[in-house]
Amino acid sequence: MKWSKGTAERVRVLVLSGNLGDGHRQAAKALAEASRLGTREAVDTEVVDFMQRVYPQLQHVVKYGFLKMVEKTPSIYGYLYHRTKYDEGLSPLFSLFLRLGRRALLRLAAEYRPDAIICTFPLAAAAVSLLKEEGRLHVPLITVITDHTDHALWLNPATDLYLVGSEQVASALRARGIASSRVAVSGIPVAPRFHxxxxxxxxxxxxxxxxxxxxxxxxxxxxxxxxxxxxxxxxxxxxxxxxxxxxxxxxxxxxxxxxxxxxxxxxxxxxxxxxxxxxxxxxxxxxxxxxxxxxxxxxxxxxxxxxxxxxxxxxxxxxxxxxxxxxxxxxxxxxxxxxxxxxxxxxxxxxxxxxxxxxxxxxxxRIARPAERAWEALQPRPQPELSMSKAR
The missing domain is CATH 3.40.50.2000 (Glycogen Phosphorylase B;)
Incomplete structure (x- = not known):
């Protein structure tokens, strides 16, 4: 992965998390904490709650609806999960939801001027990918999958790199047609103190x-x-x-x-x-x-x-x-x-x-130091910048 500025300068990274479960936020915090460790390239990270900033009026409704579905009708949630696990493309309703947040997400990107965007929340990754596909955003997109499995909701055409928790997940992504150069096994990021x-x-x-x-x-x-x-x-x-x-x-x-x-x-x-x-x-x-x-x-x-x-x-x-x-x-x-x-x-x-x-x-x-390994996977390499393949 090549950053968009020279390695002598500090790199600005926007990390987008979400509020549907605490895991997305904790993974983002772990990445931010790990970015300040070691002698790797200087990185300035900013963690932002995607739902809070992009959908301030809808975030509580979405969270309430999600939690109630899981609590009251888990079988329906399970059906939807398995029904969409291998879906290609976006449903019309989901596509509309993402498009409603385009302006707010563009304002957020203009505010932070990131050299790269890391998403630990699948809705955020889908929204950033959509802006890249439309030619409105031109920064590397890194998606961190925070489960021990794969699902189509995490996968988007304009994602430059996927960071996954195991070789099993990496193999599943490759089986979907995603190039090996777009997948790195880092482990699911946890704070360095857990090691x-x-x-x-x-x-x-x-x-x-x-x-x-x-x-x-x-x-x-x-x-x-x-x-x-x-x-x-x-x-x-x-x-x-x-x-x-x-x-x-x-x-x-x-x-x-x-x-x-x-x-x-x-x-x-x-x-x-x-x-x-x-x-x-x-x-x-x-x-x-x-x-x-x-x-x-x-x-x-x-x-x-x-x-x-x-x-x-x-x-x-x-x-x-x-x-x-x-x-x-x-x-x-x-x-x-x-x-x-x-x-x-x-x-x-x-x-x-x-x-x-x-x-x-x-x-x-276990994989040692997964949050630190994630940053190591993002360091500049002597190779062309990853292309925005249309393969999911």
Missing amino acids: AEEDRTVVRQQLGLQPDMPVVLVMGGGGGLLSEGIRSLLRSEAVCAGMQLVIVCGSNRAVMRELEEELAHRPSGRVRLLGFAEDIHRWMSAADLLLTKPGGLTTSEAVAKALPMLLYKPIPGQEEDNAAVLMRAGVAVQAEGGRALTDQLLELVHDPARLAHMRGRAEAF
């Missing part, structure tokens, strides 16, 4: 955890996982007596209040409730097991920490695909619902040999 080696006993003591009792970290937002699965765990004497639970509620204050009320009626000395945790990497270092939904970023952070996973209630679509990849790699186990979840959790936590095996599989599966 720091930490002593588990020391970290547990610093976080106020008992060093000699198993720790289960629970993540997954305020949806079905926290509102359903956790209640069954909190009502299990075997769980509460035999391990330490650290439950991350994120920004969902309602769920935190509900769980606080649940804990008020039972001993809760071994249960910790957290809101949004900036130091989640430390809690992962302290944990023996992560109970989570299989989002691309959270699971990539866990893999970076070699933390075994119990995957609960994947959304039909990309989360099911993510779960399948992680289970084939041997780094995760699919959780069952109801009482089976409790039994499965107890079985895993009290099987240190199996957890050790899963840690070893994660160490073999």
Whole structure:
């Protein structure tokens, strides 16, 4: 990839994320943080929420509609996901949506004057590609796929380079006709701090955890996982007596209040409730097991920490695909619902040999320094600039 200015000058990179799930934003932040490390070419990065800046009036409606579809009619979401996974071209409705944001996106580009645009959000990548196809924008477009799988929504004619999480995804893109020169395996970007080696006993003591009792970290937002699965765990004497639970509620204050009320009626000395945790990497270092939904970023952070996973209630679509990849790699186990979840959790936590095996599989599966590798893939090379192929 060649930048549009000389290598002696600082490069301006606009990173477009999105608000449909926290993973897109976290990947963008990881890239921005990694751009300030090492001795690579000087880069000035600016992370911008695409939906907030380009569709300020529609962003909340789109987010609400997406979350409600996933929550209330996941089978419909799954059908749409699989129906469009290999679609070529844009649907008329999606094309209209992108065209409504053209002026705002052009104003954004004029404001930042980027030498390149990186998208960690598929709608942003599609919108930038459309402007390039129309001849209104002339900068390299890099798309970072933040799932362990491929989908047509990520793929656009004017994308110059795809950064993907594994060779499996790279092979899938090549099978779609995308040239190898337009695909680089960097790993899904996670913040550099997730690759720091930490002593588990020391970290547990610093976080106020008992060093000699198993720790289960629970993540997954305020949806079905926290509102359903956790209640069954909190009502299990075997769980509460035999391990330490650290439950991350994120920004969902309602769920935190509900769980606080649940804990008020039972001993809760071994249960910790957290809101949004900036130091989640430390809690992962302290944990023996992560109970989570299989989002691309959270699971990539866990893999970076070699933390075994119990995957609960994947959304039909990309989360099911993510779960399948992680289970084939041997780094995760699919959780069952109801009482089976409790039994499965107890079985895993009290099987240190199996957890050790899963840690070893994660160490073999992970890609070191993915955010830094992403920037290395973007450094100028002694070759012609990548062409804007019309092949998806």
